[in-house]
Amino acid sequence: MAFLRFLKRWWHMRDPEIRWIVEVGVEEIPEEANPVPERMNPPYGFVSKYIDQMSYLLEDPDLVLTLMRSAEGKINRRMRLHGLRGEVKLLVTQPEIAQGPYLIIMNGSRFDAWLLTYYGVVVAAKLDEAGVGTTYGLQALRFLDEWTGEVDFTAIKLKERLYKWGPEFSVYIHGIDRQHHYLVVTLNNLYRFLLAGSPRKVIDNTLDAMADYTKFHFRSEERLFDKYGYPRAEGHRRQHQLFVNKVTDFMEKYQAGEQKLTLDVLHFLADWVRNHILTSDHDYGEWFYQHGVPVVDEHLVRECREARRRLELPLQ
Numbered sequence: 001m002a003f004l005r006f007l008k009r010w011w012h013m014r015d016p017e018i019r020w021i022v023e024v025g026v027e028e029i030p031e032e033a034n035p036v037p038e039r040m041n042p043p044y045g046f047v048s049k050y051i052d053q054m055s056y057l058l059e060d061p062d063l064v065l066t067l068m069r070s071a072e073g074k075i076n077r078r079m080r081l082h083g084l085r086g087e088v089k090l091l092v093t094q095p096e097i098a099q100g101p102y103l104i105i106m107n108g109s110r111f112d113a114w115l116l117t118y119y120g121v122v123v124a125a126k127l128d129e130a131g132v133g134t135t136y137g138l139q140a141l142r143f144l145d146e147w148t149g150e151v152d153f154t155a156i157k158l159k160e161r162l163y164k165w166g167p168e169f170s171v172y173i174h175g176i177d178r179q180h181h182y183l184v185v186t187l188n189n190l191y192r193f194l195l196a197g198s199p200r201k202v203i204d205n206t207l208d209a210m211a212d213y214t215k216f217h218f219r220s221e222e223r224l225f226d227k228y229g230y231p232r233a234e235g236h237r238r239q240h241q242l243f244v245n246k247v248t249d250f251m252e253k254y255q256a257g258e259q260k261l262t263l264d265v266l267h268f269l270a271d272w273v274r275n276h277i278l279t280s281d282h283d284y285g286e287w288f289y290q291h292g293v294p295v296v297d298e299h300l301v302r303e304c305r306e307a308r309r310r311l312e313l314p315l316q
Ligand SMILES: [Fe+2]
Pocket: 180, 217, 221, 277, 281
């Protein structure tokens, strides 16, 4: 029986393209990025060099809602600012806050302020002052440094990554799993580069890699559908096309400077990828398995089912 299975698999793997998709999938899965924000020169050495460019991250009117999707916990306190230079530095570099990405919200009697910090470095700042309007970046920080009075201080801890790759994502095909893993790491890296206020070039390269790679990955899956006659290929292909259209549309606007890469956009991309893998891609994995398509790895089936049971995800 085992020999017959081996023979069947060997027969299918004679097609070098299929063999590559099934066994390799992607040359290399990227490392998880650990960006170190570039700091300004003193006296604002706890501030990202790119603060004035990155503060658009706080423009989103649904910002708190968007960031809440990445929230893991929060610290609340009422405190007094004394208009002393260096007070903001003390706030954002205190040990607990300097251990990860945070959204800090300060409400004073005449202003609301938001700071995005990454390991104790302020990456973006926004200030709404009653009767004056909104300011961003360094200007907002300088205002806070000079402020005297009571404020409500809330520090929301943000997740380090959007989500982690795990066996529940498996579609039972080694090479495709590697491709999905590549996509998840790339999206997480993009998230971290954004939060760390990395230079535009780094963000652009990762974004390009993500967009190109998605198309390549979709072609790999569709090649398998054609080869093995997956009956729901048509609808699946349409989902791929819709996503490619959205990404292409976004990339054109992004490159023309008409649209920015916000956390909201990133959450949309990442949620789509996760839902698609866990439902639509899982569907073809199951179909391949149930129809004895020999590209399926039974060890991965067992691992995935166990993980999905643990996470209470549907098995079929
Ligand atoms: Fe996929």
